Amino acid sequence: MDPFEHTAEPLPPHTAGRRVAMVVAFLVIAFAGDRLLALGLGALQAQSGFRFSKVYAEGGPPADVLVLGDSRGVNGFYAPALAKATSARVLNLSYNGMGPRLAEAILRDYLDRHPAPKLVLLDPTCVLARPGLVSELSNYAGRSERLQALIEAEDPDRAAAGRVSHLYRFNTEVFLRALFYLRKSDQTWINDYRIGEAQLQALREAEPKTELPDLDPADLEALGHIVTAARAAGADVRLVIVPYLPLYRRLLTWWPIFVAQLDAATPDAPVLDLSVAFDDVALFADGLHLNRRGAAPMVDALRAAGALRAIE
Amino acid sequence: MLFNSLAFLVFLAAFFPLYAALRGRTRLWLILAGSYLFYGWWDWRFLSLIAISTGVDYVVGLKIDASQDDARRKRLMWISMAVNLGFLAVFKYFGFFTESLVAALQAAGWGGRLEPLHIVLPVGISFYTFQTMSYTIDVYRRRLPVERDLLRFACFVAFFPQLVAGPIVRAAHLLPQFRVDQPLRWENLLRGAQMMLWGYVLKVGMADSLAAFVDNNFEHVHTLPSSSLALGVFFYAFQIYGDFCGYSLIAIGLGRVLGFDLGINFDRPYFSKSFSEFWQRWHISLSSWLRDYLYISLGGNRHGVARTYRNLMLTMLLGGLWHGASWTFVVWGALHGGYLVVQRLAGPAWRRLMDALRVPRTLESVGLILVVFLFTCLAWVFFRAPDFDTAFTLIRRVVTLDGWSLAAVPAKFQVIEGLALIAFVVAAEALSFRVRLADAIVRRPVVATLAGAAALWFIAFFGTFGGDAFIYFQF
Structure with a gap:
């Protein structure tokens, strides 16, 4: 019996009226269900402890420190370690692949809805993030005109599909994460493993990267906008480059030019370059990311560099 | 044209009402035109391969049917095999065989080089060649009556729902279905x-x-x-x-x-x-x-x-x-x-x-x-x-x-x-x-x-x- 094997018995006859009713009912149910399910999912994600749900949720305790960046920001500024060391309320809004334009939109949305933090920490290497995350946040687009505009600009097909099907807006990994953190905070999320020997060996044998990736001028501008927006709200802003594994960092032969470009983009906020601050392999999950063991030393490094002065 | 593309949905929206409205040979012409459009959307040049495959197997089928000489029937069947497998050999396997040969020669001490030929692989070639070959073999084995209507045969070879990735439907099963107007049933x-x-x-x-x-x-x-x-x-x-x-x-x-x-x-x-x-x-x-x-x-x-x-x-x-x-x-x-x-x-x-x-x-x-x-x-x-x-x-x-x-x-x-x-x-x-x-x-x-x-x-x-x-x- 194959899955679509049918009995020899034909279907009971459907009158023309019944057929039309079935087609109309199908269309109505498909459309109405799409809207209703999307509404339900939207309400559900509003209850989540996931970082972006906190941005768009009403109320909630304000944060003293906001963190922005890509995955290096996620693992480099570990909120529990920062909170423990400073007694400040820390909200890490960094996310894998988050570029500066998205970070700016998230920051502005946060500032529109919540009291300003005392300190904004930003890892400016997020200018190297590959584009693509913006449309992953389409599940929050209904709550943010800025996000919607970014999606329209970067992924018009996705934006159009999201207008046809509201349920499709929730077809993102970010939404699944929001569901996962429905009754808990996501701020304890960090790489919990250390780099393996195979990866280390691959890095030892890797060729240096001689060409600086093309930096989008709009991304560099967005770094400046983040600084301006945060300062306008009364927050101190620190641009801190989270450590790389030295084996990896030495491959980036264009590093000084890169940092100079970052500095030029944010003349009022000098970049604190901690890219080679740590050489203990055990503190890294891979070449680019710190792990849980690296969290406390990172807080110490921030403190030593004076980056936490606003909350101490 | 991909089944999961907007172009296909538009194609289907245009094709289906026409299909429902037409009857007889006009409908067969629509199927053929639709199938060729469906395939040609990817690369119209390779429609020629389908056309050649169709023509060769149609003619070979007729000649096999007309002959009672087993040796001649076999020769004719091998002509079909040669053409269809020849397409596969050129478009699918030529680069592979030459690269393998060069690698073997180099392993044996040959110091020469041969630049690989980058031949585009026509979509679905393995499917429709196998489908047409089965027709010729079945006619040769006297298991299938020959198809004398070229239009019907062309529809069998190029039927767009299964043209590019199967299923590989045998002629005995599919060809007779083109002989009648398939009624549209709820x-x-x-x-x-x-x-x-x-x-x-x-x-x-x-x-x-x-x-x-x-x-x-x-x-x-x-x-x-x-x-x-x-x-x-x-x-x-x-x-x-x-x-x-x-x-x-x-x-x-x-x-x-x-x-x-x-x-x-x-x-x-x-x-x-x-x-x-x-x-x-x-x-x-x-x-x-x-x-x-x-x-x-x-x-x-x-x-x-x-x-x-x-x-x-x-x-x-x-x-x-x-x-x-x-x-x-x-x-x-x-x-x-x-x-x-x-x-x-x-x-x-x-x-x-x-x-x-x-x-x-x-x-x-x-x-x-x-x-x-x-x-x-x-x-x-x-x-x-x-x-x-x-x-x-x-x-x-x-x-x-x-x-x-x-x-x-x-x-x-x-x-x-x-x-x-x-x-x-x-x-x-x-x-x-x-x-x-x-x-x-x-x-x-x-x-x-x-x-x-x-x-x-x-x-x-x-x-x-x-x-x-x-x-x-x-x-």
């Missing part, structure tokens, strides 16, 4: 739409959602933890299943909507308790083609044990090569050939062992399903890997648990979503062994309406819409 519309929706669930909902994780794992076999690589292979088993079974269901469902019966191509293959059963459930139209036109032609199991095993191995090796011009596909075929041989060798001893141990049949069945699936996954590594280094590195690292760590598996949410999708599909298929699920749904208008809407919601919520082509297009 029942066919419902059942066909149901198959298409489930096909889209498998392709866009499951297969394409698994693709990113699979691709990442096969690209980073040296660095990712072996736990991730093992999951990557597991996901690939379901990606290729969802991709190809999904395509087949869309094709068969579309055919059904138009009033045609294209048979079945997959029947829950991962529930197979033996490798021979697997090949009766996986890509049924190809495996039965290989059985009828290759394995049996080689002598099948009629000439002793050794010849049977040789025939099995040859059939599976060529089946592997059919899939792609690469030694990794040959190894994939060899592994499956080996599985079939070992199964035949060990089968009786296994039965005696199970009976002696009084192992309950249900437990044995579950164990066999897992074993068959595991070895199928092993073979999939060679099917998916771009080269032997990737395949052997992956297998070595998984077998030795090199860097095994569940915590270090990347993209955990992709993994969770992937596992949930696989569990859903496996559960639906398992249930369909007990209940005629598809039939039960389509018989109840309210349930059918809700299920159809739910399928759309499922696709909207889980689907991946990157315009990913179907994996089997490359074959």
Whole structure:
């Protein structure tokens, strides 16, 4: 019996009226269900402890420190370690692949809805993030005109599909994460493993990267906008480059030019370059990311560099 | 034109009303024009291959039918083989054979070089050439009356629902269906739409959602933890299943909507308790083609044990090569050939062992399903890997648990979503062994309406819409 094997018995006859009713009912149910399910999912994600749900949720305790960046920001500024060391309320809004334009939109949305933090920490290497995350946040687009505009600009097909099907807006990994953190905070999320020997060996044998990736001028501008927006709200802003594994960092032969470009983009906020601050392999999950063991030393490094002065 | 593209939806919206309105030869002309447009959308130049294949097999069929001289009939049949296999040899295998030859010569000390020729592989060439060859062979074997109507024959070769990735429908089954105007029936519309929706669930909902994780794992076999690589292979088993079974269901469902019966191509293959059963459930139209036109032609199991095993191995090796011009596909075929041989060798001893141990049949069945699936996954590594280094590195690292760590598996949410999708599909298929699920749904208008809407919601919520082509297009 194959899955679509049918009995020899034909279907009971459907009158023309019944057929039309079935087609109309199908269309109505498909459309109405799409809207209703999307509404339900939207309400559900509003209850989540996931970082972006906190941005768009009403109320909630304000944060003293906001963190922005890509995955290096996620693992480099570990909120529990920062909170423990400073007694400040820390909200890490960094996310894998988050570029500066998205970070700016998230920051502005946060500032529109919540009291300003005392300190904004930003890892400016997020200018190297590959584009693509913006449309992953389409599940929050209904709550943010800025996000919607970014999606329209970067992924018009996705934006159009999201207008046809509201349920499709929730077809993102970010939404699944929001569901996962429905009754808990996501701020304890960090790489919990250390780099393996195979990866280390691959890095030892890797060729240096001689060409600086093309930096989008709009991304560099967005770094400046983040600084301006945060300062306008009364927050101190620190641009801190989270450590790389030295084996990896030495491959980036264009590093000084890169940092100079970052500095030029944010003349009022000098970049604190901690890219080679740590050489203990055990503190890294891979070449680019710190792990849980690296969290406390990172807080110490921030403190030593004076980056936490606003909350101490 | 891809079934999962906007262009196809527009094409279908224009084609279907015309199809419903037209009758007789005008409808056949519409099918042919639509099929050529469907294929030509990808690259119109390769329509000439379909046209040549159609013309040659049509004429050869007529001449074979007209001749009573067996030697002449055979010669004519070989002309068809030469043309069709010649297309495959040039467009699919020329680069592979020349590169292999050069590699062999270089290994033997030859110092020369040969720049590879980059010949574009026409989409679906392996499918329609096999379909037309089966027609000529069947006419030669006097198992099929010759088709004298060129238009009808051209529709049989190019019928767009199954043109580019099958199923490979035999002429005896499909050609007669073009002799009458297939009536448009409400029942066919419902059942066909149901198959298409489930096909889209498998392709866009499951297969394409698994693709990113699979691709990442096969690209980073040296660095990712072996736990991730093992999951990557597991996901690939379901990606290729969802991709190809999904395509087949869309094709068969579309055919059904138009009033045609294209048979079945997959029947829950991962529930197979033996490798021979697997090949009766996986890509049924190809495996039965290989059985009828290759394995049996080689002598099948009629000439002793050794010849049977040789025939099995040859059939599976060529089946592997059919899939792609690469030694990794040959190894994939060899592994499956080996599985079939070992199964035949060990089968009786296994039965005696199970009976002696009084192992309950249900437990044995579950164990066999897992074993068959595991070895199928092993073979999939060679099917998916771009080269032997990737395949052997992956297998070595998984077998030795090199860097095994569940915590270090990347993209955990992709993994969770992937596992949930696989569990859903496996559960639906398992249930369909007990209940005629598809039939039960389509018989109840309210349930059918809700299920159809739910399928759309499922696709909207889980689907991946990157315009990913179907994996089997490359074959």
